[in-house]
Amino acid sequence: MADYKETLRAAPLRIGISTRALFDLEEEHAVFVSDGVKAYAQLQLQREDLLIGKGCGYEVVERLLRLNEADADPFVEVMLLSRNSPDLSLRAFNSVKEYKLAIKTGSFTSGRSLGPYIPAWKIDLFLSNETDDVKAAIAAGAAAAKLGTVPPGWQTMPEDEVRIAFDGDAVVFSAESDEIYKREGLQAFLVHETENAKKPMAGGPFGNFLKKLSILRHVYMGKGGVSKVRIGIVTSRNAPAHERVIHTLRAWGTAADEAHFVGTENKTPLLKAFGAHIFFDDQEKHVLGASGVVPSGHVPGPHDPENPVIPAD
Secondary structure (H helix, E strand, C coil), X not given: CHHHHHHHHHCCEEEEECHHHHEXXXXXXXXXXXXXXXXXXXXXXXXXCCCCEECCCHHHHHHHHCCCCCCCCCCEEEEEEECCCHHHHHHHHHHHHHCCCCCCEEEECCCCCCCCHHHHCCCCEEEECCHHHHHHHHHCCCEEEEXXXXXXXXXXXXXXXXXXXXXXXXCCECCHHHHHHHHHCHHHHXXXXXXXXXXXXXXXXXXXXXXXXXXXXHHCECCCCCECEEEEEEECCCCCCHHHHHHHHHHHCCCCCEEEECCCCCCHXXXXXXXXXXXXXXXXXXXXXXXXXXXEEECCCCCCCCCCCCCCC
């Protein structure tokens, strides 16, 4: 465990998050869309001392930061990355202070793209409500997802855990197998995955993030084999294509605490049962369904939203 701690302290898990992903700024954003930047800025200044509500990404960020040890180099660092002007940064940092979040750094670009600042901050995961910034972050080599709003009536699990769920193909793993399914159909996909069952898949946009998150999982692994960092894989694969998932995770050294091979079943009830504090998927259909019960992020990928890929029989 000491080695895992030293590894993370030398290169902490770094999360960049926009102010609208961390906080509930939907009302202010609606003013920006309808009335423009001047009206938006005026409203933000008027509300500078007003605490902002919690946004879709708040819970997972707060729980990850809570894992840091007092008076020691952090395992997790969070940066605010926003297209707001520096003048409007005060309201965000005022709310950070009120919530006692350990966030002290960030970039405010007055409308310019955040893409160049992702590698500058060495971001591992970027969360935003803006599609262009999410795509720019992925192009810069970070895991990134577009968040929505907090699910209505959502209640977090009381345990002292952080639970993160991932789709498999085109998220944690590369889209190579999905592409075979799209080009050649289900049977060709199943034959390919069966023949390559023990060959680890290449990493997808969240592959490196999962590996780093797994180090944090090991840091908080208890004697009973239960960690405060709980990782779930929720994939449309089922048997026999499930086997390659297990062998890949094993080869990476990133064992999941739970894996759900749902086939053509709906992922949403399983995500609710898992109690995910955030879920990442590349298919909008799954994200839209899941976002009603758990915070969810869409990972821009190669798939047509009108033709979801369901590699299952």
